[in-house]
Amino acid sequence: MKIAFTASGETLDAPLDDRFGRAPKFLIVDPESGALEVIDNLQNMNAPQGAGVQSAETVARSGASCIVTGHCGPKAFRALSAAGIKIYNTDATTVAEALDRFRSGTLVPAVSADVESHWM
Amino acid sequence: MPLNTPPDLRVVVASGKGGTGKTTVALNLASVVAAPVQLLDCDVEEPNVHLFLEGSTRSREIVSIPVPEADASLCDACGECSRFCQYGAIAVLKDRPLVFAELCHGCGGCVRVCPRRALHEVGRRIGTVEVIAANHVTLIQGRLDVGVAMAPPLIKAVKARMRAGSIAILDAPPGTSCPVIAALRDSDVAVLVTEPTPFGLHDLKLAVETVRAIGVPLGVVVNRVGIGDDRVHAYCSEQSLPVLAEIPDDRRVAEAYSRGEIIVSALPDYRSVFERLWDSVVDLGARQGDQHADV
Numbered sequence: 001m002k003i004a005f006t007a008s009g010e011t012l013d014a015p016l017d018d019r020f021g022r023a024p025k026f027l028i029v030d031p032e033s034g035a036l037e038v039i040d041n042l043q044n045m046n047a048p049q050g051a052g053v054q055s056a057e058t059v060a061r062s063g064a065s066c067i068v069t070g071h072c073g074p075k076a077f078r079a080l081s082a083a084g085i086k087i088y089n090t091d092a093t094t095v096a097e098a099l100d101r102f103r104s105g106t107l108v109p110a111v112s113a114d115v116e117s118h119w120m
Numbered sequence: 121m122p123l124n125t126p127p128d129l130r131v132v133v134a135s136g137k138g139g140t141g142k143t144t145v146a147l148n149l150a151s152v153v154a155a156p157v158q159l160l161d162c163d164v165e166e167p168n169v170h171l172f173l174e175g176s177t178r179s180r181e182i183v184s185i186p187v188p189e190a191d192a193s194l195c196d197a198c199g200e201c202s203r204f205c206q207y208g209a210i211a212v213l214k215d216r217p218l219v220f221a222e223l224c225h226g227c228g229g230c231v232r233v234c235p236r237r238a239l240h241e242v243g244r245r246i247g248t249v250e251v252i253a254a255n256h257v258t259l260i261q262g263r264l265d266v267g268v269a270m271a272p273p274l275i276k277a278v279k280a281r282m283r284a285g286s287i288a289i290l291d292a293p294p295g296t297s298c299p300v301i302a303a304l305r306d307s308d309v310a311v312l313v314t315e316p317t318p319f320g321l322h323d324l325k326l327a328v329e330t331v332r333a334i335g336v337p338l339g340v341v342v343n344r345v346g347i348g349d350d351r352v353h354a355y356c357s358e359q360s361l362p363v364l365a366e367i368p369d370d371r372r373v374a375e376a377y378s379r380g381e382i383i384v385s386a387l388p389d390y391r392s393v394f395e396r397l398w399d400s401v402v403d404l405g406a407r408q409g410d411q412h413a414d415v
Contacts, residue, residue, distance in 0.1 A: 047208065048207075049207055049208060049223055050205075050207050050208015050209060050220070050223050051208065052208075053209075053211045053220055053223070054208045054211070056211060056213065057211045057212070057213065060213050060214070075220055075223075078220075079211050079213055079218055079220075080213075082211075082213040082214065082216070082218050083213035083214050084214060
């Protein structure tokens with residue numbers, strides 16, 4: 001199983017970015033092996049619109065089955081759900097802290113978007 | 121002096137900054153033209169030109185854009201549609217495409233690139249276009265539906281109702297983004313309305329760069345002269361931009377506007393200001409025409 005995190009850096013001690021669609025990077029972590037993959041999200045970060053949808057595609061392509069992030073809007077939620085990816089919202093400050101919370105089972109999958117759309 | 125009236129001319133009244141007087145200039149120009157004129161309200165997010173005109177509605181049409189719909193049984197999730205769409209309006213997740221119609225601009229590209237013909241188009245309503253006749257002015261007004269964030273296709277629908285071979289004055293939305301570009305395209309003259317303040321100057325510069333990139337001849341109207349400073353005038357002379365008119369900061373103008381009155385009707389002493397502005401606009405359009413002829 002692989003877990004995706006929204007991050008503003010490339011290592012586990014990087015800050016967890018609380019935006020899903022416009023996070024600068026996704027860190028894809030395999031909690032069993034500890035393997036870490038960095039996916040640059042600069043293109044979606046600067047997209048005029050549709051950043052959440054395109055970021056969801058990026059995460060889906062990475063093979064991650066969960067995404068841990070700060071907030072997730074309705075279109076990203078719909079896209080991630082369609083891809084079978086579980087969404088976990090957290091206020092953890094770093095990726096490592098978010099990973100600890102995930103491992104300890106204190107995070108629960110979101111059942112809906114937790115922020116409103118930027119468009120309507 | 122009879123006003124110079126060419127058979128056809130498309131004039132866009134624009135500005136970087138909002139609230140500088142675009143609608144005032146567009147309406148009063150339309151009022152002084154001595155010929156039938158089409159006035160297009162391209163500020164489709166909040167059209168307001170109709171507030172100043174008494175006329176009868178001739179038509180009201182619903183405008184839709186084509187958005188994709190997928191037949192999942194034909195889709196093999198190749199992802200061509202999603203790679204083509206720059207707006208993120210279609211995503212392929214797992215084994216099926218997911219359409220976000222509210223992000224779609226209706227270009228039709230996804231349908232064309234789909235190798236399995238799994239996509240077809242359906243209409244999505246975005247707003248209306250109304251035509252209102254008020255004496256020698258025909259107002260063509262776009263009105264975007266509440267909750268829709270897709271102005272350019274509706275502005276194109278407004279412009280599609282322009283008759284060739286007549287005079288058209290377009291009241292553009294504020295700013296310098298896509299809706300303004302949609303209003304400016306294929307016009308003969310751009311009139312940029314600004315005010316002599318630091319904010320007015322800042323946004324005028326952005327608007328000038330935008331209009332120059334599109335290649336439309338432009339002139340500037342300085343509104344509310346008397347407030348602010350002289351930096352707008354200095355910028356115009358440094359950039360060789362013609363100042364086509366100056367409208368003083370006159371409380372009577374603001375009062376007439378707030379009552380929904382046209383300035384040249386409420387304050388006859390302003391008629392000559394707008395008549396001279398129209399002559400300057402016509403000259404600017406004619407000069408450009410001559411340059412085209414020389415090439």
